[in-house]
């Protein structure tokens with residue numbers, strides 16, 4: 001049984017007041033939730049990580065970073081290492097979020113280096129993958145996902161691969177209000193699990209959590225989570241409202 005994992009990606013939102021307030025409201029709402037049934041993380045902007053970790057202390061909310069650089073230290077102006085993220089108390093980091101792939105221009109090789117660096121630095125990477133609308137319309141979804149999975153896991157030992165959570169986020173569904181149907185998502189998730197089994201083995205593939213992301217809302221979370229190969233949700237916009245994020249978490253447990 002894979003334990004549901006719900007993560008809220010705050011992107012470049014919140015500030016020094018609203019962020020702690022948001023995480024405290026989520027923590028308060030989770031006091032009534034059986035946390036043995038779900039893992040929850042929030043992923044705020046770098047500059048607020050310490051504040052959010054402090055504000056989340058009394059709860060069981062884990063905190064992650066939205067990105068890392070692949071070197072440990074040195075002359076890399078503006079970059080943040082996995083060791084630094086671990087040092088402030090984070091457990092997770094996103095690698096290859098679609099906005100980093102398609103707005104910033106990160107490619108598979110760079111993202112693979114970040115996955116290695118995250119694990120070597122003691123973090124649990126959430127490796128994001130997903131096809132563009134034109135790739136889906138050209139029936140190239142499987143091909144794109146296969147490339148992103150193979151390159152994302154390149155040179156990663158079986159033991160290290162166990163640290164990874166995958167997040168399937170079709171780019172056309174992110175921030176657009178257009179969610180993949182549960183069936184569309186399930187098809188890709190099952191394909192991804194098959195790929196992981198080919199790269200490693202069935203036992204690792206069966207244990208690996210694969211989140212879905214893309215316009216997840218309280219009213220579609222349950223039907224997505226009911227699908228066999230959807231093990232969690234990576235939530236953007238709806239994670240900025242405590243009530244919506246809590247409703248998504250509760251719906252996921254109920255699924």
Ligand code: PEP
Pocket residue numbers: 009011169173174175176177213214215216234235236237238
């Ligand atoms: C995301 O940021 O990963 C995401 C899925 O955003 P949204 O839920 O807003 O589509």
